[in-house]
Amino acid sequence: MLKYRPVAAVQLNTTDRDDPALEMCRDHNIPYVAHRPLDAGLLARTYGPAAPLHWLPSQGSHVAPIPSTSQPRHL
Template identity: 55%
Template structure:
């Protein structure tokens, strides 16, 4: 991600929360907030079919 930032290349992680604790019912807000804080060149595309996870994603973006 740092190289992408330095070279002004957009970084778009698709379904970045689809593995590990973040996908198994853990708190999605922290990993998504971390990704968004990496810089304006990062545009994560989180995927979910769980309404609770969707609410956490929306909260992280706000």
């Protein structure tokens, strides 16, 4: 029996570009799933929607942004 279970992925709501979890996940080959990468629209209003969605994947192939909306008109 395993004492520790492998981590399949880390899901965080990140607006911090210095999030230590990004580097830790990269170092351990763990997928980093960025939930709400536009911070409920705040980052899109500040930088435009493309900037945060381009920045996250540029951190490594282990990063996957998952944009979402609660407003059907935003789709």
